[in-house]
Amino acid sequence: MVKKQLIMEKALELFAEQGFDATSVQQITEKSGISKGAFYLSFKSKDELIFALIDHFMSEIVSNIDYLVSDGGYQKDELLYQFYLTILRNFEEHSNLATVFMKEQTHSLNMELIMKLHFYDKQINRAILKMIDQIYGDSIAATKFDLLYCVKGFMKMYSELFIFSKLPLDLKLLASSLVEKTNLLAKHSTVPFVTKELVNMLDLPAESPPTQETLVKHINDLITDLQEGFVKDALHELREQINNQTLDLLLINGLVETVRQDGQFMWVAFLLRRYFKLS
Secondary structure (H helix, E strand, C coil), X not given: CCHHHHHHHHHHHHHHHHCCCCCCHHHHHHHHCCCHHHHHHHCCCHHHHHHHHHHHHHHHHHHHHHHHHHHCCCCHHHHHHHHHHHHHHHHHHCHHHHHHHHHHCCCCCCHHHHHHHHHHHHHHHHHHHHHHHHHHHHHHCCCHHHHHHHHHHHHHHHHCHHHHXXXXXXXXXXXXXXXXXXXXXXXXXCXXXXXXXXXXXXXXXXXXXXXXXXXXXXXXXXXXXXXXXXHHHHHHHHHHHHHCXXXXXXXXXXXXXXXXXXXXXXXXXXXXXXXXXXX
């Protein structure tokens, strides 16, 4: 297991059990079976570690939504159901991470974190609006931005069930219920409040997509920590294609999909899809 990933997994267990402030670096290193020196080679501080955990959580949600909407292959009567089911399963699978995110996201309220969260929020908005357009078309053009905020509200409210409730939940039933609610809002809402102009006014400058240089550096960092295998080979080839594209997009898409299948690398797959305009 990559050292950073090991530290993040063990720290997450401790944060979920006893909170961020009550967890020391010493406890994290003992649980991870490493020295303090090894910890500080991976993370400069606990704040940087919590940032990495939030970054991981949000990037997985964004990449999953983007892939589902762009390349999931679902018909529009099935797309909304799969969207909600994917979100709910993500929160169920990472309930500890979701708990830490909900409790600690404002712990280190620095500009870097604000900009990163805003960037993720913009990507989520973009994917949801694309889904709304696919499902409802021009019939809700006047209210689609209101529906965007309603969908995000459903995501937040019902995902909290995994944080505050330990009861077993029927995710398929919940997804179907949310589809019904969303369809009712789409069909019967007639008084728009959130307009495109308002969204633009609320919008803050966000982190732009990665340049060729930063994307190559990101891939180099990943390759350094990887053992030999299909994902490493795919990243090597994709790095070459960033520098000098010689393959057609179908083959590049196959390489990106190889990377995306490994849960650790969904974010770089998302960035690569954006860079090569695969969606």
